[in-house]
Amino acid sequence: MAKIELEHIKHSYLPNPVKDADLALKEVHHSWSDGGAYALLGPSGCGKTTLLNIISGLIRPSHGRIVFDGTDVTDLSTQERNIAQVFQFPVVYDTMTVYDNLAFPLRNRGVPQAEVDRAVRDILEMIDLADWSGRRARGLTADQKQKISLGRGLVRADVNAILFDEPLTVIDPHMKWVLRSQLKQLHHKFGFTMVYVTHDQTEALTFADKVVVMYEGEIVQIGTPEELFERPSHTFVGYFIGSPGMNVMPVKVEGAKAHLGSAVIDLPGAADTSRSRRLELGVRPEYVRLGRQGHPVHIRKVEDIGRHKIVRADLGGMEVAAILGEHDELPTDAHVSFDPAGINLYADSWRVDLGGQNG
């Protein structure tokens, strides 16, 4: 168990990167506190797996240092770093039995037989494969194999951190839920530092204390699920988290007023935006009020998804999504207004702090 610090990590898969676009990781400077449960969230190809492999030592970063508990481990091998990692697709040793698969990481490190047996039995119980322990791993189904991979990651009690690279992709939804709860329990019990890569926001938000959102090789926001929802610090976070995503509308700003087409919207505070090229207003659909006051809109579509309705409206050529309660009536002459608590201003995609908000 360790505190993991990433100091100005950059990585490129090309031998001589010249442009920013050559970098798989642009610059990551961040520390993971000991015993934290982090989710690394982002779309495919944003550098999540690269970052994970850099932490575990499978990849050496082109630039920067990795520090575990104050010791520089940048040049240490995976084994010396003592890290467990679970991959997206199941890796099992075909010719070994299920039991031997789980015992493998322990035996390689010369753990006494009695201790191996105890640890393996615990894990077999947890992944629900106790009845299969003597079977060869070859004929198992994909999700059983993935459970073995997961088990091999969890079997060592003394690791510095456990990294999960989308480990539940191939597992069916119910088992996913069970395994996720077990991971959380294990985390509480042993206090590993856990980093969990996923592109599934539900998974990220339920698993982690802190969610790290990555976009195009950069960490764009680190926060609790609530912070990500209420105060997305980058428009990408706004889009990516929440369903439907945040409404992002280009605006012109004068003082504390934003001009959205012909509509004028009061901002909660003023900000200096003179040097920004692109200004956008971000409002989550949960903060869009449909009623008889505000700016006139034209309703395009209503999607009834059960608990609530999603209304797609047209505000001066801009699409605005709003959420309407299940039993709320859609006004005939619809207008929208924005709840000041949910108004965010973005300059060149990054959030601008408007005075008067505690964000």
Place this chain on the structure above:
Amino acid sequence: MDKTWNNKAWFLVLPVLLLVGFSAVIPLMTVVNYSVQDTFGNNVFFWAGLSWFEQVLNSSRFHDALVRNLVFSLTILAIEIPLGIFIALNMPRKGWGVPVCLVLMALPLLIPWNVVGTIWQVFGRVDIGLLGRTLAAMGIDYNYATNPVAAWVTVVVMDVWHWTSLVVLLCYAGLVSIPDAYYQAAKIDGASRWSVFRYIQLPKMHRVLLIAVLLRFMDSFMIYTEPFVVTGGGPGSTTTFLSIDLVKMAIGQFDLGPAAAMSIIYFLIILLLSWIFYTVMTNYDARR
């Protein structure tokens, strides 16, 4: 449910049957024909029954050639398979080295059999060959024309030179099909180099290795051209393998009857061994 059978489709295989008939069955039948007859020339034949078969099966000449051939096949397998695996493991997986290595490996396979024989025949000669003269200068008694050990070593080394590449290429194909995640997981699990080989690489190469063993065994069991060019089966008959013996008998001595009987026995031995290999391989697949 009853299916509608249309047996007219069988006519479509007729051309193939005719071709196989002309190219394989009819020539084979002439051999069968010779094997049960005797002749004193003038194209006059007498019925000889199975006497040629009895003669061949009881002859120490045939037994010796068979044993030599088996020893040869097992020797080259014992060298080529481990060596092939070793080379394949050490070949680069990416970069400019890959095409270079693959071409170098494929080269011996592209050389015609008799040219391989000629190369080694010249290479090993004591009077003008690079290898022969070098060994002689080092004081080693090496002369494949007179020394049976030297002849055997030459024939074995030649086969290793010629065919190890096949094992290498097959193993390499097996190795490159292993996803990176396996090696990464092995690193995370702290596996030693030997464990990686034993539990990741060898299981993935298992199938191609079976094919390699089968091919190399069959090929070496039927070897003819290279030892014929280098040693001609000598010195004495120390490198006379089955096929060389067969040709000596049929074309050297014109003993058509015994040669035909031996051909058939030889053919049946190969058929039997192929069947054993095939059964082993399919059983292995079924167990998976």
